[in-house]
Amino acid sequence: DVKVTQSSRYLVKRTGEKVFLECVQDMDHENMFWYRQDPGLGLRLIYFSYDVKMKEKGDIPEGYSVSREKKERFSLILESASTNQTSMYLCATRQGNNSPLHFGNGTRLTVT
Amino acid sequence: QKEVEQNSGPLSVPEGAIASLNCTYSDRGSQSFFWYRQYSGKSPELIMFIYSNGDKEDGRFTAQLNKASQYVSLLIRDSQPSDSATYLCAVNIYSGGSNYKLTFGKGTLLTVNP
Numbered sequence: 001d002v003k004v005t006q007s008s009r010y011l012v013k014r015t016g017e018k019v020f021l022e023c024v025q026d027m028d029h030e031n032m033f034w035y036r037q038d039p040g041l042g043l044r045l046i047y048f049s050y051d052v053k054m055k056e057k058g059d060i061p062e063g064y065s066v067s068r069e070k071k072e073r074f075s076l077i078l079e080s081a082s083t084n085q086t087s088m089y090l091c092a093t094r095q096g097n098n099s100p101l102h103f104g105n106g107t108r109l110t111v112t
Numbered sequence: 113q114k115e116v117e118q119n120s121g122p123l124s125v126p127e128g129a130i131a132s133l134n135c136t137y138s139d140r141g142s143q144s145f146f147w148y149r150q151y152s153g154k155s156p157e158l159i160m161f162i163y164s165n166g167d168k169e170d171g172r173f174t175a176q177l178n179k180a181s182q183y184v185s186l187l188i189r190d191s192q193p194s195d196s197a198t199y200l201c202a203v204n205i206y207s208g209g210s211n212y213k214l215t216f217g218k219g220t221l222l223t224v225n226p
Binding site: 033 | 129142143146154155158161163183200202204208210211212213214215216217218219
């Protein structure tokens with residue numbers, strides 16, 4: 001079974017803080033994704049990576065950056081957290097372009 | 113046009129009925145399609161994937177794909193209260209180079225009434 005681990009289930013941060021969300025997978029998958037999910041807006045893609053040190057912007061990259069220094073780890077960074085970044089963040093991985101995504105348990109981030 | 117569209121629902125069906133969930137997509141080049149189920153407060157979990165035109169059955173679930181009409185659907189036969197969840201349609205959309213991103217619809221909330 002694929003295991004996708006997100007470092008925190010719940011996180012509370014203050015406006016302006018730098019926030020790191022970590023995701024680790026144990027299946028040697030090439031592709032890793034970060035989504036956020038908000039009521040009424042569904043799952044929206046922030047960034048994805050198809051290889052180490054490679055990254056691609058998704059549909060809503062503004063205010064975020066990512067890092068993939070090792071194949072198994074994909075980090076989402078909020079450079080200066082804002083209240084409109086309060087959301088559920090979901091990390092996902094897949095082996096190739098036509099493979100299904102496997103999701104982590106999610107991190108519910110609240111920015112106050 | 114949004115890349116992946118679903119009726120938001122809610123869709124309410126009686127126990128034992130067939131639930132029909134629909135999804136349309138805009139990218140004619142899309143090759144792979146997925147249905148996920150998401151319970152409240154949980155992560156999405158894969159139900160089925162389909163790559164070819166026609167029907168694909170797995171237990172009580174049938175996925176149907178019509179690439180000409182850019183339409184994919186999910187049928188749930190003999191619906192159970194435990195099927196009550198949000199169902200997400202996901203489509204592989206070309207993003208440049210040799211890469212594809214998986215884009216989700218907003219989901220359809222299904223309620224199965226005992």
